[in-house]
Amino acid sequence: MTAIATLGSHCSLQVLKGAKDEGLKTILVCEKKREKLYRRFPFIDELIIVDSFKEVLDAKTQKILEQSNAVLIPHGTLIAQMSSEEIESIKTPVFGNKWILRWESDRNMKEQLMREATLPMPKPIATPKDIEKLVIVKRQGAAGGKGYFMAANEDDYNAKRNQLISEGILSKDETLYIQEYAAGVLAYLQFFYSPLTGELEFFGADQRHESDIEGLGRIPAEQQLKSTKVPSFNVIGNSPLVLRESLLDEVYTMGENFVEAAKRIVAPGMNGPFCIEGVYDENAKFTSFEFSARIVAGSNIYMDGSPYYSLLFNENMSMGKRIAREIKIATEKNQLDKITT
Ligand SMILES: Nc1ncnc2c1ncn2[C@@H]1O[C@H](COP(=O)(O)OP(=O)(O)O)[C@@H](O)[C@H]1O
Ligand SMILES: [Mg+2]
Structure with missing residues (x-):
């Protein structure tokens, strides 16, 4: 039998409920601090308790997943917390295309x-001095909107970026992406x-x-x-x-x-x-x-x-059930x- 595994965050409840409804075994990689939350849901068959989600990369975790024939469902938390290299190194079969996650x-x-x-697409702006219209400034990865800001010109950009750096929200060496605001x-x-x-x-x-x-x-x-x-x-x-x-x-x-x-x-x-x-x-x-x-x-x-x-x-x-259905049919x-x- 195939099992469905995912990280305990983002849309994991929906994904595992859908898997359970399709008759598949469900596994949650769960941070210790969230164990109490996820134990509330009886459709989760097995919890792999970790200190950090990065442990999904450890041989130990991958072995447990392999023994259950698990397919890992990637979601925003995986992308936010791991580098593309780390995601690509995962040995457990990843649902969909793990290589495209780098493009995200x-x-x-x-x-x-x-x-x-x-x-x-809204026009991308190569450097702050090219800002002519209202822009939005974003971070890399799926940062979830934290630290993004709007700017009307170069001075505005610099003032806001510096403010967010001093507040510890952005780091100094971070490459930001600028795009016209739509x-x-x-x-x-x-x-x-x-x-x-x-x-x-x-x-x-x-x-x-x-x-x-x-x-x-x-x-x-x-x-x-x-x-x-x-x-x-x-x-x-x-x-x-x-x-x-x-x-x-x-x-x-x-x-x-x-x-x-x-x-x-x-x-x-x-x-x-x-x-x-x-x-x-x-x-x-x-x-x-x-x-x-x-x-x-x-x-x-x-x-x-x-x-x-x-x-x-x-x-x-x-969507969780649709994914499980696809895995079941395959x-x-x-x-x-x-x-x-
Ligand atoms: N060009 C844009 N014009 C207007 N709003 C935008 C634009 N780009 C992003 N946003 C706003 O910022 C949010 C986060 O940006 P997004 O590119 O989706 O980054 P993330 O990868 O963090 O989801 C969007 O949900 C939207 O509200
Ligand atoms: Mg988005």
């Missing part, structure tokens, strides 16, 4: 893949691509609630102007979004272009869940500021199934190598 972590590689996929309705488009069927599925869309940028809108301008705090984009939670039906065709096209681009430049391609993140402007034109090449936590809002999956499946289907057909790396 490195902002310049990310931009290259998005360009290959012909996704409309205003509009945020939409995080979640997909699943199955190399077994060759089909792209649109799962759903979510919105992120990010503090404290979101809280700013609740404060009158007078107080905003007096504040010296640099607002961050730290994600706190997600809520569902359904799109105008007329937008769906383009959504599929963008997803398909992304899958095709990934096939060309990051073998074996964009297998499994991914997310295209961006903004719809006043003309309903989408601009994508980034992608995630694995399950996003925004899928947690659809643990009982999403509106769009209820059109494709006559059962409740979460195991039965002896094709696990097609969906893991």
Whole structure:
């Protein structure tokens, strides 16, 4: 029997519940400090208690996972806490394409893949002195919006960067990525691509609630102007979004272009869940500021199934369950190598 393993954070509950519903064994790599939380959920068969998630790289942990025939489901926490080299060195089969996670972590590689996929992107700004319009400044990896800031020009950039360095939020030698700010309705488009069927599925869309940028809108301008705090984009939670039906065709096209681009430049391609993140402007034109090449936590809002999956499946289907279904089918057909790396 195959087991599903993941790190205890991000979307692990959804992933393991989905696996359990598909009749697979479930394993959680769990930090000691969170053991009490995760013991509350009876669908978790086994906890591997660690001091730090990096222990997933240790021979000892990998041996336990191997003995259970585990497939590791990567998510944002894996990317945030490990380097690309470390992720690529994992011996346990990783669901999807572990090589593409480097293209998610490195902002310049990310931009290259998005360009290959012909996704409309906000203009990247090479150096602070080139800032002419409002920009957003981001860190590498899936930092979750912490320490990101907006700047209107070079002086503004320097002042805010220095402030965040003095507050210990940014480090001095960190390479920051600058991109024009895109205003509009945020939409995080979640997909699943199955190399077994060759089909792209649109799962759903979510919105992120990010503090404290979101809280700013609740404060009158007078107080905003007096504040010296640099607002961050730290994600706190997600809520569902359904799109105008007329937008769906383009959504599929963008997803398909992304899958095709990934096939060309990051073998074996964009297998499994991914997310295209961006903004719809006043003309309903989408601009994508980034992608995630694995399950996003925004899928947690659809643990009982999403509106769009209820059109494709006559059962409740979460993203976690969809992943487990793929693994189950691949195991039965002896094709696990097609969906893991
Ligand atoms: N170009 C942009 N224009 C407007 N908002 C942006 C832009 N890029 C990022 N954001 C905001 O910052 C958040 C975090 O940026 P993102 O590129 O998604 O980084 P992360 O990898 O940390 O998720 C987004 O969810 C969005 O709210
Ligand atoms: Mg993001």
